[in-house]
Amino acid sequence: MGTTQLETVPEPKYWHLKTVLSEALDRDFEVGEVLPNERELAARFGVARATLRQALEQLELEGRLQRRRGVGTTVAPPRVGVAVASAQHGWPRESVDGWELVGASDAVPPAAVLKLLGSAEGEAVHTVRRTRITQGQAVAAELLYVPAACVPGLSPLDAPSGPARARAVLRELQKLALDGQDRSVELGSARADDAKELDRLPGAPVLLVTTRYFTAAGTAAVSVATYRADTCRLTFGDSGDVQITDAPTVSVAS
Amino acid sequence: MGTTQLETVPEPKYWHLKTVLSEALDRDFEVGEVLPNERELAARFGVARATLRQALEQLELEGRLQRRRGVGTTVAPPRVGVAVASAQHGWPRESVDGWELVGASDAVPPAAVLKLLGSAEGEAVHTVRRTRITQGQAVAAELLYVPAACVPGLSPLDAPSGPARARAVLRELQKLALDGQDRSVELGSARADDAKELDRLPGAPVLLVTTRYFTAAGTAAVSVATYRADTCRLTFGDSGDVQITDAPTVSVAS
């Protein structure tokens, strides 16, 4: 059988393209450099623009590229490691590491959150909004849900919304004894409001980090943090002492 | 100005479609039910198939749908919570919970892994392949990298590959004192081999869980586990005692 021609996989074009581009990125491009525009690239590789875009999408998903409408496609820096589980448990605190209070409202939590809280629909739930800034970039938007019943000390209409109210809710939480917490991570797509906060388009891939805070009385709070999946690597420091530090610097020789 | 017509956002069609479909899924469909095919759905909503597909892609990303070529699009069950960080640290063990040894090889690890290991290129590194099965479904494919220097007790060519060799590597690891470990989670796309193992197409979105194992001598092993992002929710049990249990059962009548 002279089938020297291995006629195995008709590898999709966009997949092959992705590989080629990925190698080119390693070889010929620096972080931050802008690529030729999509029409030009498509022509250069002899494919339709849609096909080229499919390859770019993958590379963006993997954190290799960054695309911005009206600007262009640039080579992304390595993902930043953001610590998600600190060594100690603890309530979310005001003014800690990179978190910034945005405001508060009494918007209705989604059904999934109500289930985690064990609350019925219609029960009052405080909602605190925070943003996490790392290296000048918003990397996460969080919604913290606290059933009103869990923080009875809070006067209902002192400051109905805004940072002042948010601060008050967090202050009340600190008074409770935290029994434990658990976390889960899953893939999602950014809701419109989160997307705006993260400077992404709606639907952008995000990592959803859901944290439950337990007291003796049950689940006292649930937080849903939306992390940019393209730029973030979530780190969990299980080890006793080792600190996670990212690649020191990419250090391009001037 | 009589602009009663709020001409704010020209919301993308696929985004609106996604919302409509999502509501329809909640209302009119059971888990496992198959949807009309894409051409039919596109016609029904008066959009091109590509646009319809964009909406379906999003819903699949969010774990609401499952699409299989040659079969159709079905309503996905809720994501399964898979425990990633057990309460105690420990080396990967043979025959534990849902993990299954696949084999071993001495393939060269990717550059990123070498960097984590602190190894130079060309150093011998053992590679153990495992698969994680949950509820009859492969949810993760793992590659465990162990520098040969870390397990000197291993005779080089007893069983050069296959499960026997993999078992031997794990057995050697148990002998070392584990000092600590850390973990990171990021979004990626499935490599061709992982995709096959997970019964997905290459490029499918996955959650990459990278674990470093430390001994006094430094990083003794690195594992890169590829979890199906569409079906998995990674859980981290930080809490002292609470166990994460998912929605009891979806229980479709008979």
Next chain:
DNA sequence: CAGTGGTCTAGACCACGTG
């Protein structure tokens, strides 16, 4: 084999950022 989702094309227009 028929029917499904997956890939690909060659166009068009729109929304956004920058000069």
Next chain:
DNA sequence: ACGTGGTCTAGACCACTGT
């Protein structure tokens, strides 16, 4: 105003799964 990426169309063909 211009150039960028984002959306959308109406087709075509391919690869896979079932019967």
